[in-house]
Amino acid sequence: MTSTAGGTGRLLAVSDLHIGYEENRALVERMRPGSDDDWLLVAGDVAETVADVRRALETLAGRFRKVVWAPGNHELWTHPDDAVTLRGADRYAHLVDLCRELGVTTPEDPWPVWEGPGGPAVVAPLFLLYDYSFLPAGCTTKDEGLAYAYRTGVVCNDEFLLHPDPYPSREAWCRARVTETERRLAELPDDLPTVLVNHYPLDRHPTEILRYPEFAMWCGTRLTADWHRRFRVAAMVYGHLHIPRTTHHEGVRFEEVSVGYPREWRARSGPPGTLRRILPSESEDGTR
Numbered sequence: 001m002t003s004t005a006g007g008t009g010r011l012l013a014v015s016d017l018h019i020g021y022e023e024n025r026a027l028v029e030r031m032r033p034g035s036d037d038d039w040l041l042v043a044g045d046v047a048e049t050v051a052d053v054r055r056a057l058e059t060l061a062g063r064f065r066k067v068v069w070a071p072g073n074h075e076l077w078t079h080p081d082d083a084v085t086l087r088g089a090d091r092y093a094h095l096v097d098l099c100r101e102l103g104v105t106t107p108e109d110p111w112p113v114w115e116g117p118g119g120p121a122v123v124a125p126l127f128l129l130y131d132y133s134f135l136p137a138g139c140t141t142k143d144e145g146l147a148y149a150y151r152t153g154v155v156c157n158d159e160f161l162l163h164p165d166p167y168p169s170r171e172a173w174c175r176a177r178v179t180e181t182e183r184r185l186a187e188l189p190d191d192l193p194t195v196l197v198n199h200y201p202l203d204r205h206p207t208e209i210l211r212y213p214e215f216a217m218w219c220g221t222r223l224t225a226d227w228h229r230r231f232r233v234a235a236m237v238y239g240h241l242h243i244p245r246t247t248h249h250e251g252v253r254f255e256e257v258s259v260g261y262p263r264e265w266r267a268r269s270g271p272p273g274t275l276r277r278i279l280p281s282e283s284e285d286g287t288r
Contacts (some may be wrong), residue, residue, distance in 0.1 A: 009037025015239025016258035027273030044072025044199030078163035088165030120281030131171035134216035
């Protein structure tokens with residue numbers, strides 16, 4: 001864990017940049033900090049190819065005091081259009097090396113402490129995946145859930161592009177990641193709040209408004225359902241759902257910060273690509 005003063009800056013967040021779309025690349029080009037002390041949390045799904053991930057994170061790292069990245073499922077895809085053909089854990093390790101080259105903090109690095117307004121708080125980027133435990137109603141096993149999803153035609157592309165090598169399954173990889181991450185969180189000082197940054201929500205409740213409820217299977221794990229209570233969470237930052245909003249669950253703020261696809265953000269009333277402020281919270285100074 002490292003301590004880095006935030007000065008008078010803000011802790012900002014975004015996810016699901018998907019810069020494979022030209023319109024989204026333009027949004028990233030316009031993203032700027034409000035001060036020299038602003039940090040940016042990037043909660044996954046930057047892009048599908050390593051080259052595009054580098055392009056976006058290099059741009060953002062050159063502007064913000066600190067950039068913190070947690071991987072999404074799209075970065076982990078072994079996409080047919082990507083020159084980098086690494087799979088599974090090797091692909092993730094390659095992305096971690098890329099981030100370290102750019103000065104971007106990853107889940108494998110010491111977690112920094114935000115000491116600016118709203119702090120101090122440990123900023124912990126997480127890589128946890130999912131284990132198919134968010135099952136559709138009436139299903140009791142992964143096989144039943146997947147069969148239901150295939151019948152409805154709502155199947156995540158992870159089933160074809162996200163390989164768990166060397167783990168036997170994505171859920172086995174998830175369990176290994178949860179075990180290691182839980183250990184690290186338990187070792188944090190008891191007097192420090194946390195900001196947890198993960199591509200998926202730590203609790204199932206944000207998925208309750210999905211248009212296609214079966215997609216929840218690819219959205220997290222029940223193994224983390226109490227982490228927002230156990231680990232003094234000031235804010236849980238996530239993406240993946242492409243439903244940007246703020247919710248509160250058992251007294252904890254959950255922030256979905258995704259940009260999403262152009263067809264999605266064009267339909268929203270607010271300006272696209274707006275960075276979400278995590279700390280200080282709006283209630284702490286009354287402004288956005």
